[in-house]
Amino acid sequence: MKKTDNQILIIFGASGDLAARKLLPALFQLFKGGFLPENYAILGTSRSQLSDEEFRTRVLTESTYIKHDNEDEQQIAAFAKKIFYQPIEGYEADYSLLSDRVRQINDTFKTDHNYVFYLSTPPGVYKNIAEKLYHAGLSDESQGWSRLIVEKPFGYSLETAQTLNKELQQYFKESQIYRIDHYLGKETVQNLLVTRFSNSIFEPLWNRNYIRHIEITNAEDIGVEKRGGYYDRSGALRDMFQNHLLQVVSLVAMEPPLNATAEEIRNEKVKALKSIRIMKDEDILRRNTIRGQYMTAEIDGKKVMGYREEEGVDPDSLTETFAAIKFYIDNWRWKDVPFYVRTAKRMPTKVTEVVIHFKSTPHSLFIGANKDNRLIIRIHPDEGVLMKFGVKVPGQGFIVEEANLDFYYSELTGSRVMEAYERLLLDAMQGDATLYARGDEVEAAWTFVDPILEFWKNGHDVRMYGYAAGVWGPENSNDLIDGDYIWRNPCANLADDPGYCVLC
Numbered sequence: 363m364k365k366t367d368n369q370i371l372i373i374f375g376a377s378g379d380l381a382a383r384k385l386l387p388a389l390f391q392l393f394k395g396g397f398l399p400e401n402y403a404i405l406g407t408s409r410s411q412l413s414d415e416e417f418r419t420r421v422l423t424e425s426t427y428i429k430h431d432n433e434d435e436q437q438i439a440a441f442a443k444k445i446f447y448q449p450i451e452g453y454e455a456d457y458s459l460l461s462d463r464v465r466q467i468n469d470t471f472k473t474d475h476n477y478v479f480y481l482s483t484p485p486g487v488y489k490n491i492a493e494k495l496y497h498a499g500l501s502d503e504s505q506g507w508s509r510l511i512v513e514k515p516f517g518y519s520l521e522t523a524q525t526l527n528k529e530l531q532q533y534f535k536e537s538q539i540y541r542i543d544h545y546l547g548k549e550t551v552q553n554l555l556v557t558r559f560s561n562s563i564f565e566p567l568w569n570r571n572y573i574r575h576i577e578i579t580n581a582e583d584i585g586v587e588k589r590g591g592y593y594d595r596s597g598a599l600r601d602m603f604q605n606h607l608l609q610v611v612s613l614v615a616m617e618p619p620l621n622a623t624a625e626e627i628r629n630e631k632v633k634a635l636k637s638i639r640i641m642k643d644e645d646i647l648r649r650n651t652i653r654g655q656y657m658t659a660e661i662d663g664k665k666v667m668g669y670r671e672e673e674g675v676d677p678d679s680l681t682e683t684f685a686a687i688k689f690y691i692d693n694w695r696w697k698d699v700p701f702y703v704r705t706a707k708r709m710p711t712k713v714t715e716v717v718i719h720f721k722s723t724p725h726s727l728f729i730g731a732n733k734d735n736r737l738i739i740r741i742h743p744d745e746g747v748l749m750k751f752g753v754k755v756p757g758q759g760f761i762v763e764e765a766n767l768d769f770y771y772s773e774l775t776g777s778r779v780m781e782a783y784e785r786l787l788l789d790a791m792q793g794d795a796t797l798y799a800r801g802d803e804v805e806a807a808w809t810f811v812d813p814i815l816e817f818w819k820n821g822h823d824v825r826m827y828g829y830a831a832g833v834w835g836p837e838n839s840n841d842l843i844d845g846d847y848i849w850r851n852p853c854a855n856l857a858d859d860p861g862y863c864v865l866c
């Protein structure tokens with residue numbers, strides 16, 4: 363196990379939802395697994411007036427996000443001793459009480475002046491927090507180290523992301539800044555690198571000579587839930603595509619890195635992102651992008667609200683809950699290979715997967731379902747890898763049928779698969795930024811996304827298609843795909859063929 367230095371984690375926005383729902387449960391798992399260093403403490407801060415004890419009760423002892431059984435109770439009690447809380451008047455206010463508390467905990471717990479600051483606050487205050495920490499001497503690394511983790515959204519556009527990068531980099535060096543993207547914390551997303559770069563059977567085929575197109579689907583069956591206010595200002599493109607899905611694209615498309623260090627991997631990812639052909643012309647944007655919004659429908663006998671009826675959403679909203687984009691990557695490897703990426707809320711099931719669609723055989727000899735080979739990398743659920751290939755149907759002649767070669771993570775015995783936040787928090791504690799987005803990666807992603815957003819906002823003749831909640835998006839979304847191909851509308855079970863899903 364890699365060594366983890368003694369340290370304090372300081373969570374800004376600690377009374378919020380993310381801390382209770384994701385961060386503290388992940389930290390508790392790390393504690394139970396013996397991954398936290400001997401000298402470790404957590405200090406929560408926000409504007410809510412809470413005592414240490416009230417904070418512990420809220421995020422730990424009475425939390426519904428943490429499993430409470432007899433076995434865990436003792437561990438919870440031991441973990442609680444490491445948790446503290448210090449209110450602040452505002453993120454722009456004076457930080458002297460907070461910095462005194464950090465130093466006092468550092469002295470008591472002997473954490474060697476090593477600090478991770480986690481910003482789980484609205485992005486509008488990131489700059490203030492970084493600046494205040496800097497002036498309090500807490501970004502200084504002369505006695506220990508100091509790291510800043512920032513949550514998404516990282517910017518609202520290219521310009522705002524650039525501004526935010528500059529603002530943070532005034533107070534923290536780039537190497538101290540960790541931009542979290544929880545998709546990179548998923549085992550299956552990391553496995554994209556291993557599938558590609560540790561198997562000699564895949565990598566030689568991973569290019570324009572053998573691949574017809576690449577398809578990435580991210581579907582959620584839920585709507586915007588209680589987040590209508592946030593979502594209506596964001597939309598599918600900003601919420602999922604600019605960050606999580608372009609990160610997945612970069613891992614699928616990147617060149618082999620020189621080695622597996624954070625900088626080399628991120629250098630290749632950024633090169634891939636910068637090679638995506640930017641679409642600026644309105645005609646091109648019209649032909650290569652589709653947006654949609656879910657409309658009211660009945661699912662399993664229950665009426666489901668349309669997007670515009672959701673709480674916090676403008677009844678005339680033009681925010682997309684479905685986005686499908688076709689694009690090209692202008693480099694040697696990917697010349698003329700279309701990438702199709704779609705993301706949406708209120709689809710039939712929750713699923714994220716990458717489909718590598720290989721070219722047809724050059725000359726067709728046999729009759730039957732002579733389908734193209736496809737490699738399906740399932741990110742969630744039923745995590746695994748599925749290869750579709752043709753086999754001979756027993757009997758006379760040469761009739762071909764499609765068969766599956768499949769692997770499931772659930773079949774791996776041994777170590778427990780860490781949740782994304784556990785993995786990412788542990789990496790930041792150990793100073794490993796491989797699975798965090800670098801400033802230039804985020805900017806490259808915005809450079810591609812900005813003109814699409816601009817076209818959807820101000821372009822001529824831009825359509826917003828409605829789709830009934832619970833279907834695979836607007837009917838015309840298949841028109842995006844070249845030739846006789848359509849989207850693979852996957853089932854929850856990886857190996858089920860679309861159209862024959864096992865529902866329970």
Ligand code: BG6
Binds near residue numbers: 582601602714
């Ligand atoms: C978040 C988005 O970043 O990712 C949400 O803001 C979305 O809208 C979520 O539901 C999806 O994450 P996952 O891990 O459930 O696919």
